Amino acid sequence: MRMTSNALSGASAAQAALNTISQNISNVMTPGYSRQGVVLSPLAAASGDRLSAGSGVDVLAIRRYSDTYKNLQMWQAQSQQGQLAASREYFQQLEQVMGSSGTSLSAGLDKFYAALNAVSVEPASLPLRQQVISEADALVRRSDNLNRVFAVQLASVGEQRAAVVGQINLLSQQVAQLNQKVAAAEAMSSNVAGLLDERDRQIDALAKLVDVRVTTLGDGSKSISLPGGAPLVVGDTAAALSVEPQQDGSQRLTLQFANERFVLSDERAGGTLGGLGDYEKNVLRPQLTAVKSLMGQLATRTNEVLAGGFDLQGNQGKPLFIIGASDGAVSLAPLTAEELAFSSVAGTPANSGNLNALIAIREEKVDVAALGKVSFGDAYAQLVGQLAIASQQNKASLETAKAVRAEAESAWKSASGVNSDEEAVNLIEFQKMYQANMKVIAVAGELFDSTLAIL
Template sequence: MSMMNIGLSGVQASQIGMNVTSQNVANINTPGYSRQQAVFGSVGSHGMNDAGNGVSVTSIRRVTDQYQTNQMFRASSMLGAASTSAQQLQRLETMLAADSMNLDQGFNSFFSALNGSSPTPYSSANRQQIVSEAEALTNRFNQLSSSVDGQFSDLNQQRTSAVAQANSLLSNISQLNEEIRKGEVSGANTSALRDERDVMINELSEIVDVRVTDPGDGTLELSLPNGQPLISGNQTAQFSLATDPNNPQSQVLSLSFNGQDFPIGSDIGGKLGALDAYEKDVLIPSQEIINDIALEFATAFNDQLAQGFDLNGQPGKPLFVFDPDNPASTLSIDPDFKPEDLALSSDGTPGDNGNLLKLIEIKDQEFDIVHLGSQTLGGAYNSMLGDIAVKSRQAQSDYQAAGNIYVQATVEKSGTSGVNIDEEAVSLMKYQQAYQANLQVINTANQTFAAVMQLF
């Protein structure tokens, strides 16, 4: 090849190098962008006395480390799970600790009214105060149960939104896979498509923990930690939700892939896994504890009233009415119950407070509360609240740790794939100098040719 053509190949290669560098600099603030490098190769000679035929750009390489990228995906999943857990636990803790919800305070007020009636159990005012405090206590149970039910509704909304987002991301990632595969076959630069795909996989990782496999054809295969496929070849999975047959308030998650449905649990990680774990490990047990406290209290109080006599000397009748299957939300005062119906006497005389003292003892009586064991009524609520507070503090700590891990993973990936403005400036100068030098080669070849032509 002539000297002029060799110089021209150098100019063209240097121009491509400057274009790649310019692209890097232009995208220095583009999220998910991986810097590119022009890969140069010498064009070989054709004979013994041929030094070579210049240079060519054999490819434009996307600078990335798949291990670091996978670590970022894992960190994203941890952060999504930790963030969701911390948020849900903090909301529940704040709700349960509110003065209007705190059952321990409600029990204290109710039993204080009973204590205040001890000297004069026949007093109409004192009896009315007992009934009023009982009604206030039932309102606490109702409001608390309603708020817990609201958390189930909120979880379902979050699941629905996360599932829709995950399905959309899976479809888009699968489409990008196909575009990249076709681009690889045709020799196109697929770096931008690969960057876009990584951003989407990272977003998907926040929702579920994703495992990535590279089959070597430009596509990526995705699966859940337990091996269930999300994207494999031209097959793409989709998540779906259905009402839990064992709990109408909840939803069950499943995965459909290639005509088969797989049940999904909290082991999928990410936001969806954290929502499932929070519901099963925290919200449902809390609901069961609150219902059990309501059931034990109302049953014990009504049973003890039945042991005494009212102001008219009649056997005591129940103060509380409720549905045993859902006591906290249905607990209320019998609408036909009157203050004089309170059976505070143990012998039928109005001035006797024997049964009242038995009723007061219920406050310090221990009951077998589900998930908590033997506890007083107020103590059971405080134990539940304390346990949630401990879990909330741990979740906040896990969230901070996950955030630090994600930042570290992002920094490490950026160290390899990110654009360094100083390095790009040096590269730009290098390519400029090479460009100018090759122009000089062309100019020298032109002068040589002109000198030769003057000989004729």
């Protein structure tokens, strides 16, 4: 009977829907799971059968609810958050170290010039002269401590960059493998929802590490490229990123795809990789260069003034600082208290003309990278202030990026996430649909039995 056939198709459709709903409910807490639903279509009556209402219902497909635009928004937000978060800890550490009283060059300069002012009262006093050497040594040590912190951060950034590149390569390979599986499954008309969810999760993890441009190809696979256009994944082929150390201590990022080789600018790569490059290029190295330049120019200018004076024995002045020829590092010269050339007149130890010239260096203008012309006394404080501003901007931007990411996730969940209340309603409705169709089958059976009884 036709009604039995119709009811069987309805019961089968309801069962497919119930199976799909159970899958959704079981994955309500699974990260990145996209809900599914059945696509139903009425089966038309056979041609020429004018008394038939139709032939039941057909399940055309199991549909995966996914919004490409919302996925892209979520990945872009993930990349921005990853970029800002990558430098957050480095900012905090450097800001704390440079602002600490124990390593601050400003505090060291204050103590050094305080010692010079103290000895100006009695230029021939050996204890006061020795205090000047002690404070000069302490200033050099502060500079060394800062340089060590810079070196440690540079090494950490390099190690983290290498680790991130390894993760990017692994995730790219996994996306390429999933592309291959999706294409093969779709060719066999299989349900690829699970594969698509897994691929989206891998792309989301990849987006945290590097900014990605994602496009969908005709066979269902996804092509991924970097902001500059360099291919990262095309079909079942993944590129290989590598980090190459350079002679100046920096690192060069290269990408190999098939027979093509690209040199990348990591500060524009986005994600964690871009955040590391941006911090190193625009914050860490400029601060390192500025501190070295400040100390180098201070040492040079101090040595120049001392060279024009005379010590307690009437000898020509000797340098207080030594400047490394290769790295520009400043160290203390092996100078005794008697050899400090504070006098401007040979044979007159009590004269402090040259000492006053040393004290005046503090207010002289010096050209420091990223600051321009600024006095020796103010230069370091301005460097710390500049760092603090950049750190606060990073912190504020990171909070904004987190909010944008949360909003993007919320928008994704509204389209693709499992809603427990909605699924509960669907469960009841399709249960009723199944029971109603089974009732139709039962009624059809009773009618058939009655027909047989009449005959």
